[in-house]
Amino acid sequence: MKRIAFYFIGGCCIISSFIGFSQYGIATGIICIVVGVLFISAAHGTSSTASQQESTLPSSAVQQEEIRGLVFNVAGVSFSNESGRIRSRQSILRKIHFEDPPFDSGYEVRLERYIFEDAPAYYVYVNDYIVGNVPKEFIHYLEENSDRKYVVDYFNTYGGGKNKNFGAEMKISFIDT
Missing domain, CATH: 1.20.5 (Single alpha-helices involved in coiled-coils or other helix-helix interfaces)
Incomplete structure (x- = not known):
């Protein structure tokens, strides 16, 4: 609000x-x-210049220690989930955007690995709801860094309105231990 x-x-x-x-x-x-x-x-929300600078992906020649984080738009937000109390990902994103229950007292965002068409993929969960997926072009970096812990720096919803879908952008940072 x-x-x-x-x-x-x-x-x-x-x-x-x-x-x-x-x-x-x-x-x-x-x-x-x-x-x-x-x-x-x-x-x-956050400044667009910081998001643009962070979203530049490192080349494949970059060492693993140099990969600090990823910024991406969540993919698949217009699909529906196969199960759950709220199946429409758009409805879930709308509730998050307007801080409607069950997202009125905060939420937790996490990634969960799964296999899709014999290749690794990652769901984006908000609490217990799937809101989308990590885009294909970022899967390689997540797989290379799967042994490292990460934190979600931010998760922002956007869009909605007349004839517009809701979307989400998120940033994760890897923690070097």
Whole structure:
């Protein structure tokens, strides 16, 4: 709900900048735009520049110790689960996004390895619900680092709205022991 309020306040500030320009001058209009952008970026979560820098994958020649973490969009979020109380992954992501029960008091995100078409794959679980999968291009790095522990640095949901699916982005970091 906090995210929605920030988007709303940010949108109102940007819209009010038109009044600021016309009635109070250029400086007031610019200030309204800047404040609106700040609220919207706060609602969006972490800075996009940090996400873009982290999402660059290391080349295969990089040593295992240098692989610190992965940032990726969760794949398969529009599929349905075969079992469980809530089968629609979109419904689960919607509940997470709006902090509806059972996700209103927090949640735990984890990866679980399984075999799909004779190849390793990883589910993304939030509490006991499958919300998607790790994309294929990241499986190689997870397999190479399967002996290392990891932490989920963040898990953000996005999207929704009219004719838009919900999605999720997450970052995991490997812990060197």
